[in-house]
Amino acid sequence: MLDKRFILDNPDLVQENCNHRGIKVDVARFVQLELDRRQLQLDVEDLSRQANVVSKSIAQAKDEAGREARKVEGRNLRDLKEQKQVEMERLAAEANVIHHSMPNLSHPEAPVGGEDASKELRHGEIDIRPFPFPVLDHVDLAEQHSLIDFEGGARIAGHGFYFLKNEAALLELAIQQFAVELLIREGFTPMITPDLARGDILKGTGYIPRGPETQIYSIESSDLNLVATAEITLGGLYAGQVIDADELPIRLCGISHCFRTEAGAAGRASRGLYRVHQFTKIEMFAFTLPEQSEDMLNYFRELECELFDRMGIPYRVLDIATGDLGGPAYRKFDLEAWMPGRGTGGEYGEVTSASNCTDYQSRRLDIRYKVKGEKGTHLVHTLNGTAIAVSRALIAILENCQQADGSILVPEVLRRWVGKDRIGGNG
C-alpha cells in the first residue's frame, strides 16, 4: 500500500503512475473519500471525548438523580458517536478498496509501457551454443532418460504434477544445495519455511486466497493455504514487529515448495515443467533500511546472474516495464534463461525475478524499524528474489546441456551432489 498522506499530497503523480502501470484507479475519488472520512473522524473523536467526560463525572456525582441524568446524557452521546462511526467506516471501506488497488510507485529508470517495453540489460557470461544436431526439449529428454513421470503425476494429482526420478531427483537436491551453499557464504540465513500459511499472512504479502481467480490452493475447513512462494512466509515472519535498525539489513534464504493453481493460464505455453502446480524454490528475501534497498536489489540480481553463470546457462537480464511490475514492486529484474527446446528453435523463458517492494509490503504487514535514541518508528523496505526455481532451472539444464549423442552433461558445479558427470551415454 502507498502512504495515504503521500496520495493526498500528490494525487496527480499517483494517478499518472497508476496509468503507467496499466491499472485503473480513481485517485480523485479516493482523495475525496479520505477527506470526508477525516471530517467524520473529527466528529467521532469529539463525541467520544464528551462521552468520556460524562462517564468520569458519574463516579463523582453526589446524588442518585444526578447520576441517572448523566447516564442518559452519556447514552445519547455514545449513540450519536455510533451513528457517525458507522458512516465513517462505510467511507473508509470504500476508500480502502481503492487504496488496496493502487500499485507501488515506480523507479524513475523503469521503462514505461507494457510487457514489450521491458528492457534487455545484458546477457550472461555463457553464450548460446550452436546445436549441430536435432534439439530435443526437456520433455523428450526426460522421457529418453527416465527422469520425469508426468503421467504418474497426472494420475495421482492431475495435470501439472509430476514425479522426478533418477538423476532428476538428484538434480533437484543438487540445485538446492548449490544455491543454498552460495547464499550462506554470502551471509544469508537459511530457512526452511512452512509450506502452509494463514489467510492473513497471504493477504499481507499481497496474495488473495479463496477468490474466484486465485492462484492459491486453500485447505478446506481451515484458514490454511498452500504457499505460492517462501516470500509469503518470510515476509510474514516479521509481520507486526519492530526491528532494531542495527539489525538491518536482514537477509534470509527460504527453501520451500511452491503451489500455484495457475487459474486462467489455460492455453498458455505449458508443456512439461514450465508451468506446474508444485515446484521447489530457493528464495532470497531481505528487510532493509530505505536507503539500502536499491543496492540490495542490484545485489540480488547479481547473485542470480552468478548462480546461472556458474551452472553454465545462457540468459538475459530484463529491466521490467511499469505495465508488468504487478502491484508491490517498485522495480523488478527478471532473468530469462535460454531454453533451446522451447518454441521452434529455442526461446528465452523466465527463471528468476527480483523485486524491490520498498515500503509497499511492509506497510500492509506492519514491519517497522526503530533507530536507537530516535522517537517513533519507520517502515522497512522488503525485497524478494528467486535464487533458483528448481523446475524452470531443470528445463534450462536439460535442454542446454544435451549432447549430440543424446546424453546430458551435468553442470560441473552440481556434480558433487549428483554423483556423476553425465546422464545417459557412457557416463
Add this chain to the structure above:
RNA sequence: GGUCGGGUGGCCGAGUGGUUUAAGGCACCGGUCUUGAAAACCGGCGUACACGGAAGUGUACCGGGGGUUCGAAUCCCUCCCCGACCGCCA
C-alpha cells in the same frame, strides 16, 4: 485429541467495573557527581491516526473479533496463540 494454566508497553511484571493518567522494575536517552567510567541520585521514555505554523491537544490501542455498561485490561461469548501434563504418533 483431552485437561489445566496463561497472553498487559522494547523486555519482565502488578492490576477482578470508576483518582489507572496501566504500579514497579529492566533496558534506553538526558543531566548531577567523577580525571574517566561504574554506582548513586534527578528527569525523560509506547504506537497509530487526526487537528494545529509550532508548542501541543484529542481519540484509539492490555492476543483478534463481538457483546454487557454512562464507563471494561477487569464481566460475558467466540476465535487464535503459548506453556504444562495426559493420550496417540513419524
